[in-house]
Amino acid sequence: MSEKRKFGFETRMLHAGHIPDSYSGSRAVPIYQTAGYVFDSPEYAASLFELKQYGNIYTRISNPTTAVFEERIASLEGGTGALATASGQAAQLITMMTLLQPGDEFVASSHLYGGTYTQFEHTFKKLSVKVHFVDPMDIKNWEKAITPKTRVLYGETIGNPQGSVFDFEGVSELAKANGIPLVIDNTLASPYLCRPLEWGADIVLHSATKFINGHGTSIAGVIIDSGKFDFSNYPSISSPSIPYHNLNFFETFGHYGFLMKARCETLRDTGATIGPFDSFLLIQGLETLSVRMDRHVSNALAVANFLKNHPMVDWVNYAGLPNHPHFDRAKKYLPKGAGSVFAFGLKAINNNPRETGKRLLEELELFSHVANLGDCKSLVIHPASTTHQQLSDEELKRANIKPELIRLSIGLETIDDLLWDLEQAFHAISR
Amino acid sequence: MNTRLSADERNKFQNSDLIRKILNGSRTIAIVGLSDKKERASNFVGSYLKSERYTIIPVNPLKQEILGEKCYPDLASIPVPVDVVDIFRRPDECMNVVKEAIAIKAKAVWMQLGIINRDAAELALQHGLIVVMDRCMKMEHGRYNGNLHWAGMNTEIITAKKVSRFI
Numbered sequence: 001m002s003e004k005r006k007f008g009f010e011t012r013m014l015h016a017g018h019i020p021d022s023y024s025g026s027r028a029v030p031i032y033q034t035a036g037y038v039f040d041s042p043e044y045a046a047s048l049f050e051l052k053q054y055g056n057i058y059t060r061i062s063n064p065t066t067a068v069f070e071e072r073i074a075s076l077e078g079g080t081g082a083l084a085t086a087s088g089q090a091a092q093l094i095t096m097m098t099l100l101q102p103g104d105e106f107v108a109s110s111h112l113y114g115g116t117y118t119q120f121e122h123t124f125k126k127l128s129v130k131v132h133f134v135d136p137m138d139i140k141n142w143e144k145a146i147t148p149k150t151r152v153l154y155g156e157t158i159g160n161p162q163g164s165v166f167d168f169e170g171v172s173e174l175a176k177a178n179g180i181p182l183v184i185d186n187t188l189a190s191p192y193l194c195r196p197l198e199w200g201a202d203i204v205l206h207s208a209t210k211f212i213n214g215h216g217t218s219i220a221g222v223i224i225d226s227g228k229f230d231f232s233n234y235p236s237i238s239s240p241s242i243p244y245h246n247l248n249f250f251e252t253f254g255h256y257g258f259l260m261k262a263r264c265e266t267l268r269d270t271g272a273t274i275g276p277f278d279s280f281l282l283i284q285g286l287e288t289l290s291v292r293m294d295r296h297v298s299n300a301l302a303v304a305n306f307l308k309n310h311p312m313v314d315w316v317n318y319a320g321l322p323n324h325p326h327f328d329r330a331k332k333y334l335p336k337g338a339g340s341v342f343a344f345g346l347k348a349i350n351n352n353p354r355e356t357g358k359r360l361l362e363e364l365e366l367f368s369h370v371a372n373l374g375d376c377k378s379l380v381i382h383p384a385s386t387t388h389q390q391l392s393d394e395e396l397k398r399a400n401i402k403p404e405l406i407r408l409s410i411g412l413e414t415i416d417d418l419l420w421d422l423e424q425a426f427h428a429i430s431r
Numbered sequence: 432m433n434t435r436l437s438a439d440e441r442n443k444f445q446n447s448d449l450i451r452k453i454l455n456g457s458r459t460i461a462i463v464g465l466s467d468k469k470e471r472a473s474n475f476v477g478s479y480l481k482s483e484r485y486t487i488i489p490v491n492p493l494k495q496e497i498l499g500e501k502c503y504p505d506l507a508s509i510p511v512p513v514d515v516v517d518i519f520r521r522p523d524e525c526m527n528v529v530k531e532a533i534a535i536k537a538k539a540v541w542m543q544l545g546i547i548n549r550d551a552a553e554l555a556l557q558h559g560l561i562v563v564m565d566r567c568m569k570m571e572h573g574r575y576n577g578n579l580h581w582a583g584m585n586t587e588i589i590t591a592k593k594v595s596r597f598i
Contacts, residue, residue, distance in 0.1 A: 015590070016585075017580070019588065022593055055578060062581055067581050067582075074583070251471075251472050252475050254433070255433040256582070
């Protein structure tokens with residue numbers, strides 16, 4: 001056992017969280033496809049249910065395969081621990097339901113994934129929690145939106161479709177000054193490109209479906225806690241828990257308090273649990289994360305440069321390009337690359353931007369038309385003709401989606417083939 | 432790793448070899464400031480250590496019995512040898528507890544997570560005791576025997592060797 005050496009990121013991708021067991025010696029992580037666990041004794045079972053012992057009770061709450069994934073991603077993000085969930089949406093829901101109480105408010109960047117926006121705006125209303133969206137481009141907007149009821153600040157490392165990069169230092173300073181935890185969705189960067197906890201974030205979330213899984217095979221999410229936020233005066237974490245005989249999670253579990261509460265209350269009660277086989281697929285994904293991400297970003301930069309120089313292209317929002325307003329910020333927070341998901345717009349053909357985007361989808365051969373991202377395969381979507389096709393041009397504008405906007409998730413294919421595909425599709429629609 | 436100690440102090444007072452030595456080599460743990468209230472952190476730690484088959488001895492002048500074990504008013508009253516003195520007291524009360532621990536020839540003193548008294552720690556070191564400070568005995572036991580891993584926590588233990596978790 002070595003804790004003396006600080007092992008590197010790639011070593012931890014392969015080893016963190018899994019010690020080969022003494023009875024089977026299995027080198028791969030075993031899939032514990034079980035719902036329940038045999039208790040040692042009635043007393044032991046009682047101590048598990050009272051949280052006096054750590055251990056497995058029921059897979060809705062914890063599972064040995066999932067625990068490997070959790071410890072591994074916690075190690076990679078530099079957190080004190082992690083909690084895997086059924087999806088990225090579930091990771092947000094569990095985080096917010098653990099931190100917030102009815103009547104609380106939180107402030108979120110408006111540069112968010114659409115599903116997150118909808119969850120915050122509409123579903124949280126039913127929980128009597130109010131979100132204030134702010135334009136993240138100016139730190140003053142955050143400052144103005146904070147009220148005495150604000151309990152969380154929320155943003156994404158890379159915002160979409162603007163390709164904006166989160167102002168970690170500015171917003172985390174504000175969070176600290178106000179005693180509010182900063183929660184960051186790091187899905188588009190992955191811990192290989194950016195580790196928000198190192199820049200002042202308190203809690204990190206992922207849709208693990210994306211780059212962590214990497215192969216588009218599982219729906220999954222995860223919550224990682226830095227363990228550094230002082231919850232001693234934070235009502236939801238430090239007030240007595242009635243189901244657990246007035247247990248104060250922060251006093252009893254210290255820097256594990258938030259995660260223990262998230263697992264033993266919120267996950268237990270919402271049931272938004274990941275399955276063991278999905279956890280196994282996430283572990284497989286993590287083992288090659290750095291190798292894939294290097295290729296994702298080199299391909300993405302090549303595609304972005306190709307588009308920027310193409311006469312049919314109107315604009316490209318990629319923070320890895322020098323003309324992006326956050327190019328310098330990306331260099332600082334994402335030194336290995338600005339991710340591989342970005343949006344661009346074609347100049348309208350026949351004055352019809354919506355139809356131009358739609359036509360491009362029809363002509364692309366190699367890009368898969370898919371509502372996902374972070375796959376090894378390159379993906380494309382045109383919101384105005386698919387996910388948002390029911391919206392009028394005016395409504396699209398309000399949702400901050402230009403009718404010509406096309407989102408790419410650049411995969412690991414031979415780069416010349418990706419450029420060929422774009423060129424042949426551009427040619428076909430211009431005829 | 433979550434602590435207010437400096438890197439040098441961590442090496443001295445949170446040394447993993449010494450922590451493992453205490454957890455492996457000790458059977459009798461006197462818990463100073465153990466509460467009989469089920470929801471208190473000390474009660475969690477005490478019941479955990481008991482369920483992990485350590486002999487726990489509550490030290491609390493206000494109680495007769497806690498967690499089914501006879502309670503003593505102070506360390507000096509304990510009639511059997513004590514391996515570890517686990518301290519749940521305010522930092523400014525730790526010096527007196529450490530002096531008592533030295534007097535009864537305990538092998539180690541352990542100040543719980545968030546409890547830091549550098550003078551008391553140095554005094555214990557000078558008298559040859561092993562010292563752990565600003566760590567939780569339950570968390571550290573869980574880190575090395577695998578229990579903490581089950582809860583999704585980052586144990587920071589990395590090895591490709593086939594091992595049964597320690598203890």
